[in-house]
Amino acid sequence: MQFGIFSVSDITRDPVNGVTPSEAERIDATVNAAVKAEEVGLDVFAIGEHHNPPFFSSSPTTLLAHIAALTKRLVVTTSTTLITTNDPVRIAEEYAMLQHLSKGRMDVMLGRGNTAPVYPWFGQDIRQGLPLALEHYNLLHRLWREDVVDWEGRFRTPLQGFTSTPRPLDDVPPFVWHGSIRTPEIAEQAAFYGDGFFANHIFWPKEHTQRMVEFYRQRFEHYGHGSAKQAIVGLGGQTYVAKNSQDAKSEFRPYFDEAPVYGHGPTLEEFTEMTPLAVGSPQEIIDKTLSFREYVGDYQRQLFLIDHAGLPAGAVQDQLELLGSEVIPVLRKEMDARRDPEVPDAPTHQSLVKAKYGDADPRQPRPNANRGDNVTGGSPYQDTDEIAGDGDSTGESAEEVSA
Amino acid sequence: MSEQTTHSAFRLVVVNAGISDPSSTKLLGDRVAQSARDIAEQRGHTVAVTTVDLRELLPELSGALASGLLGQRFTAAVDALREADGVIASTPVYKAGPSGLFSSFFQVLDNDLLIAKPIALGATAGTARHALVVDEQMRSLFAYLRALSVPTSVFASTEDWQDKSLGTRIDRAAFELVLLMESGFERSVRGESWRQYQHEYGSAGGTELSIDLNSDLMRLATGGSLAPENAGITGIDEG
Numbered sequence: 171m172q173f174g175i176f177s178v179s180d181i182t183r184d185p186v187n188g189v190t191p192s193e194a195e196r197i198d199a200t201v202n203a204a205v206k207a208e209e210v211g212l213d214v215f216a217i218g219e220h221h222n223p224p225f226f227s228s229s230p231t232t233l234l235a236h237i238a239a240l241t242k243r244l245v246v247t248t249s250t251t252l253i254t255t256n257d258p259v260r261i262a263e264e265y266a267m268l269q270h271l272s273k274g275r276m277d278v279m280l281g282r283g284n285t286a287p288v289y290p291w292f293g294q295d296i297r298q299g300l301p302l303a304l305e306h307y308n309l310l311h312r313l314w315r316e317d318v319v320d321w322e323g324r325f326r327t328p329l330q331g332f333t334s335t336p337r338p339l340d341d342v343p344p345f346v347w348h349g350s351i352r353t354p355e356i357a358e359q360a361a362f363y364g365d366g367f368f369a370n371h372i373f374w375p376k377e378h379t380q381r382m383v384e385f386y387r388q389r390f391e392h393y394g395h396g397s398a399k400q401a402i403v404g405l406g407g408q409t410y411v412a413k414n415s416q417d418a419k420s421e422f423r424p425y426f427d428e429a430p431v432y433g434h435g436p437t438l439e440e441f442t443e444m445t446p447l448a449v450g451s452p453q454e455i456i457d458k459t460l461s462f463r464e465y466v467g468d469y470q471r472q473l474f475l476i477d478h479a480g481l482p483a484g485a486v487q488d489q490l491e492l493l494g495s496e497v498i499p500v501l502r503k504e505m506d507a508r509r510d511p512e513v514p515d516a517p518t519h520q521s522l523v524k525a526k527y528g529d530a531d532p533r534q535p536r537p538n539a540n541r542g543d544n545v546t547g548g549s550p551y552q553d554t555d556e557i558a559g560d561g562d563s564t565g566e567s568a569e570e571v572s573a
Numbered sequence: 574m575s576e577q578t579t580h581s582a583f584r585l586v587v588v589n590a591g592i593s594d595p596s597s598t599k600l601l602g603d604r605v606a607q608s609a610r611d612i613a614e615q616r617g618h619t620v621a622v623t624t625v626d627l628r629e630l631l632p633e634l635s636g637a638l639a640s641g642l643l644g645q646r647f648t649a650a651v652d653a654l655r656e657a658d659g660v661i662a663s664t665p666v667y668k669a670g671p672s673g674l675f676s677s678f679f680q681v682l683d684n685d686l687l688i689a690k691p692i693a694l695g696a697t698a699g700t701a702r703h704a705l706v707v708d709e710q711m712r713s714l715f716a717y718l719r720a721l722s723v724p725t726s727v728f729a730s731t732e733d734w735q736d737k738s739l740g741t742r743i744d745r746a747a748f749e750l751v752l753l754m755e756s757g758f759e760r761s762v763r764g765e766s767w768r769q770y771q772h773e774y775g776s777a778g779g780t781e782l783s784i785d786l787n788s789d790l791m792r793l794a795t796g797g798s799l800a801p802e803n804a805g806i807t808g809i810d811e812g
Contacts, residue, residue, distance in 0.1 A: 303788075358794040359795065
């Protein structure tokens with residue numbers, strides 16, 4: 171079981187002292203939070219992607235590469251990478267690069283985003299958001315698995331004999347999570363490819379999450395990737411923890427009441443009752459988090475939102491301290507004890523390499539010499555037979571990894 | 574035409590946006606309900622009336638509007654409407670429009686919750702100059718929701734309460750409502766044409782859970798390609 175934190179990268183005025191951090195301060199604080207997450211024993215750090223103020227995270231791979239360089243064990247990922255407005259070719263390239271630099275300590279979560287104006291900024295149309303996401307991912311999936319891709323679709327210029335570089339580390343594509351709140355097509359796509367499914371979980375009653383995860387699990391089994399209970403599920407959560415319950419509530423309440431997404435709406439108590447929000451003592455956080463598996467089954471990754479709505483950097487560090495010392499160790503023990511032994515862990519680079527190669531050495535692609543035209547032909551790598559660019563298959567590298 | 578022989582058990586829901594209790598708005602809704610019950614019973618049906626007093630939902634309204642989260646009372650109201658065979662909606666007129674509470678309540682509901690349901694519309698006001706609020710504002714709201722408004726609008730200004738013709742309009746609207754419930758229109762639309770309307774996963778008050786695995790989008794989700802540019806994509810059309 172992996173535990174981690176995810177941030178939307180909002181730069182929000184602290185409603186208690188009235189101060190809005192600068193972009194520089196908030197970016198530094200986020201890096202520090204990620205480093206602290208590893209120090210206190212968490213496994214994963216995830217950052218969102220936005221292209222408008224008051225958010226800073228327009229370039230997730232740059233941030234994550236820096237964090238990977240400052241850490242030893244932490245898995246860096248996104249929450250989410252916009253599969254709609256990003257060119258899948260750029261996603262393939264940037265995240266493969268991140269995979270190399272982090273030595274495989276990364277994966278990626280894809281989502282559609284919820285900001286309507288962002289689509290035209292990148293030449294896309296939000297009314298086509300869902301087909302765009304689905305088509306883009308079909309292409310991304312191939313770009314990481316086939317050295318040479320011929321492709322034609324509706325939303326992007328065609329590709330002829332295109333090679334995305336660098337090839338994934340050890341020729342093993344990064345593991346992909348698909349994030350969705352209520353779109354069965356996204357769950358279906360995750361299940362079809364045997365990818366992970368991540369339910370944001372935090373703004374919605376548990377019934378939404380339960381239904382979507384159940385559908386994904388059934389379809390994962392249908393497509394032959396394993397039994398339903400072996401499907402790879404991640405959940406969001408939202409916590410504020412203090413030594414005792416009353417302090418947690420009184421400290422968090424001003425941030426909750428003014429929070430950009432749900433502030434001035436439901437009360438802290440109502441939101442706690444209706445959503446996964448947990449505000450209280452370590453034991454209260456533990457109890458609430460342990461209840462999640464009762465409606466989604468045993469799952470592999472739990473991410474907590476702990477740094478939004480203007481919470482100051484110091485409070486975030488304190489949260490991490492308490493999560494790491496008093497919450498996560500208990501959750502780890504309790505969840506391991508309850509877990510069905512047939513339920514696998516979340517895939518890591520090591521496990522995917524093992525699944526693909528067993529004890530053999532992984533493929534290390536070495537390019538052929540530049541032919542001078544900057545256009546790669548049928549076989550740009552030394553270990554692959556030259557074939558005509560018929561777009562069919564490129565041999566070993568085209569095989570799918572079934573984890 | 575053969576005589577109506579089917580005897581039904583109708584569930585009627587009164588949505589009352591009156592703020593005080595008693596209020597003329599609640600009274601109007603109740604009178605339409607009572608009349609509909611009498612008419613239906615004369616025709617051999619039974620009627621169970623549930624009243625949703627929107628004032629009781631006020632504490633949950635801010636959360637519902639701000640985040641879409643429905644509290645217990647809201648959920649109970651949605652459940653009642655989902656199961657209703659007929660609806661009576663009654664609101665006071667404030668500032669020349671249906672009350673904010675009334676409009677907000679229906680704006681929070683799923684778009685497909687009221688499809689094809691017969692609904693009688695009523696409004697109260699301090700002056701007869703608001704008489705067209707029902708026809709010009711409330712009807713368009715329920716048209717958007719694809720509910721089936723009865724032809725007679727029931728508007729009651731202060732002076733109407735002493736006029737026998739209000740009772741006549743109430744009975745007329747109630748009779749129309751009963752006929753539409755009897756017709757089985759909602760059942761047929763939902764039974765035979767439900768898929769022709771746009772739905773979201775989990776809409777219709779949490780009951781719209783069927784997933785069409787044969788849509789263009791599902792084929793695209795599973796590695797397929799889209800039809801050429803000029804062909805429509807089923808399942809994502811507006812409306």
